[in-house]
Amino acid sequence: MKRSLLVLAVLALAMTLVLSGCQKKVSETIKIGVAGAHSGDLASYGLPSVNAAKLVIEDINAKGGINGRMLELFIEDDQCKPELATNTASKLVSNNVIAVIGHICSGATKSALGIYKDSKIVTISPSATNPPLTQSGEYPNFMRTIAPDDAQAKLAATFIKEKLGLKKLAVLHDKGDYGKGFAELVKESAEAMGIEVALFEGVNPGAPDYSAVVNKIGNAGVDGVVWGGYHPEASKLVQQMKDKGMNLPFISDDGVKDNTFIEVAGKYADGVYATGPTDTSTNPMAIKAVADHKAKFGDEPGAFFLNAYAATVAVVNAIQKAGGTDYDAIVKALRSEYVDTPIGKISFDAKGDVIGFGFSVYQVQNGKYVELK
Amino acid sequence: MDYFLKLFLSGTAKGSIYALIALGYTMVYGIVQLINFAHGEVYMIGGFVALIVGGFFFTLGLPVPLVLLLSIIASVIFSSAFGFTIERLAYKPLRSKTRLSALISAIGISIVLQNFVLLAQTEKYLSFPSYLPELPFLLPVREYINSTQLIILATTSVIMVALTLLIKFTRMGKSMRATAQDKHMAQLVGVNINQVISVTFVIGSALAAVGGVLICSYMGQINYYIGFIAGIKAFVAAVLGGIGSIPGAVLGSFILGWTESLGTGYISSDYEDAYAFIILILILIIKPDGILGKNQKQKV
Numbered sequence: 125m126k127r128s129l130l131v132l133a134v135l136a137l138a139m140t141l142v143l144s145g146c147q148k149k150v151s152e153t154i155k156i157g158v159a160g161a162h163s164g165d166l167a168s169y170g171l172p173s174v175n176a177a178k179l180v181i182e183d184i185n186a187k188g189g190i191n192g193r194m195l196e197l198f199i200e201d202d203q204c205k206p207e208l209a210t211n212t213a214s215k216l217v218s219n220n221v222i223a224v225i226g227h228i229c230s231g232a233t234k235s236a237l238g239i240y241k242d243s244k245i246v247t248i249s250p251s252a253t254n255p256p257l258t259q260s261g262e263y264p265n266f267m268r269t270i271a272p273d274d275a276q277a278k279l280a281a282t283f284i285k286e287k288l289g290l291k292k293l294a295v296l297h298d299k300g301d302y303g304k305g306f307a308e309l310v311k312e313s314a315e316a317m318g319i320e321v322a323l324f325e326g327v328n329p330g331a332p333d334y335s336a337v338v339n340k341i342g343n344a345g346v347d348g349v350v351w352g353g354y355h356p357e358a359s360k361l362v363q364q365m366k367d368k369g370m371n372l373p374f375i376s377d378d379g380v381k382d383n384t385f386i387e388v389a390g391k392y393a394d395g396v397y398a399t400g401p402t403d404t405s406t407n408p409m410a411i412k413a414v415a416d417h418k419a420k421f422g423d424e425p426g427a428f429f430l431n432a433y434a435a436t437v438a439v440v441n442a443i444q445k446a447g448g449t450d451y452d453a454i455v456k457a458l459r460s461e462y463v464d465t466p467i468g469k470i471s472f473d474a475k476g477d478v479i480g481f482g483f484s485v486y487q488v489q490n491g492k493y494v495e496l497k
Numbered sequence: 498m499d500y501f502l503k504l505f506l507s508g509t510a511k512g513s514i515y516a517l518i519a520l521g522y523t524m525v526y527g528i529v530q531l532i533n534f535a536h537g538e539v540y541m542i543g544g545f546v547a548l549i550v551g552g553f554f555f556t557l558g559l560p561v562p563l564v565l566l567l568s569i570i571a572s573v574i575f576s577s578a579f580g581f582t583i584e585r586l587a588y589k590p591l592r593s594k595t596r597l598s599a600l601i602s603a604i605g606i607s608i609v610l611q612n613f614v615l616l617a618q619t620e621k622y623l624s625f626p627s628y629l630p631e632l633p634f635l636l637p638v639r640e641y642i643n644s645t646q647l648i649i650l651a652t653t654s655v656i657m658v659a660l661t662l663l664i665k666f667t668r669m670g671k672s673m674r675a676t677a678q679d680k681h682m683a684q685l686v687g688v689n690i691n692q693v694i695s696v697t698f699v700i701g702s703a704l705a706a707v708g709g710v711l712i713c714s715y716m717g718q719i720n721y722y723i724g725f726i727a728g729i730k731a732f733v734a735a736v737l738g739g740i741g742s743i744p745g746a747v748l749g750s751f752i753l754g755w756t757e758s759l760g761t762g763y764i765s766s767d768y769e770d771a772y773a774f775i776i777l778i779l780i781l782i783i784k785p786d787g788i789l790g791k792n793q794k795q796k797v
Binding site: 335338342 | 500503504507615620623624639640643646715716717720721722758759761762765766767770
């Protein structure tokens, strides 16, 4: 008797779920998610994207939205942690977003992408540069407004060979998806160009002391050091190298091409090379975006702000061109239409990599990153 | 040989960094048998206080050694207050409960303090100015050891000796040992164990603060999360040397530093943590109480 009551109860519950399921679908706003590190030690990479998306959405909504439908943002934090990113993704999916700007770090992006793929949600990252994210072809829903690491690594290797003329390198990384990926690609390209990689090692991120590995660099007799990773370790490495009187060229990636690096490393930062997205700050849209940011948030925008701005503009444009929120139509529009953004006139290739925007080499000179032409 | 010497010295420097934190860990454990997981956070707070106070005095234009002294004093006072309060709030009410409750309370405090600093200060890495003087006579040998490393090494040695003397030869030390042996009995013979335990926490936290100032000066940066990573390594070092033993903590730290440094130098830095834990496992198999730990019969 009791059991049959229970079965009845479950059935009743299931019915209400089905019914409420039927009532969905009619949503007033077009929902867009923003995901990335909004807290934790990498928050400085993620928060600018939130501001960028807010600015674009406000702009569009002020003009009456897309075909009369307003845009609505859903902001979720993943702290750049892959294990949190799946939760973040599930939350956004259950909010019925049709596109996501994010995530920020490659590892987190990778773990979230499967969920978006299954739910047919377009995902555009402003900063995840790990090559297989697009090149594996596994995620047709994924695009990015930043060039992949191998473009960055090839540029770094070419720069090392042609401009610096180095012959023997030490390549270090932080064992993470991003840092190790960059380091491996630099090693590959450098060896293909006939540069010897005498040392290739991962170090523990966050360790207080790198003097042992710095000794090892000294012992290997290299004439340059490549670092794949982020700025906290990079500044400890350059500091401990210079303290030991080693003045080797230090070449790194766009995880280091951030003003936080110069603030933390101080005088030790001078002379450090880093590859990073080409400076587009003279682009009129970029000037407007930065001015809007200052007006609304009161300060200069941070890392990947323009990339995130471009990603949001591209999504909005694709929805307009697609005439609705149909996944296939949006993807088609993203791949076929060129759109004016703060990083230039961009589109996406069949794999999801951005067309019309790339990397440059920078050097810290007198406490500022200067683009080397 | 030259390469070995360099690695050995960098291991020594690394070991003295671990030791500076491990000393406070082991002292608290030796007296109240509590693994104070919040110790790393007290160290981090010490660093932050020095950064803030130091920044203030720098803008007043005081000379660097005076700034260093003032910021160490400020961070010692601040961290000691934190240590005292943590003990009163989070550990004392649990003193008669099982040891596990206090341990979980310690982990809780550690998370609370991390997030407190994250919210009250910043999530960013901040530059930490080098307060420590550059010793000119070390310049020719800076490939081997630099001023900051030498100062940390010297400080660690002084603290180790001072702590040992304090515990062996003073009245407070005698009360501490009595409390460590048997709290109830100590109370019966007139030892004010509340006071003794508070003093233990205050000293432990003061050491953490000194460590915070020196180690942050060495790293050149600070962040709310540094206490966690340093705390874990210092904990391993303290267990390695025999937790509760003051010279053991220093010895354990050096062994850890040398292992990591030589492992990195001759094999690969990819497995730095692995070397540390292999050594830990080996020593615990051979001598379960750590190298200098006392074999204590435990009632089960």
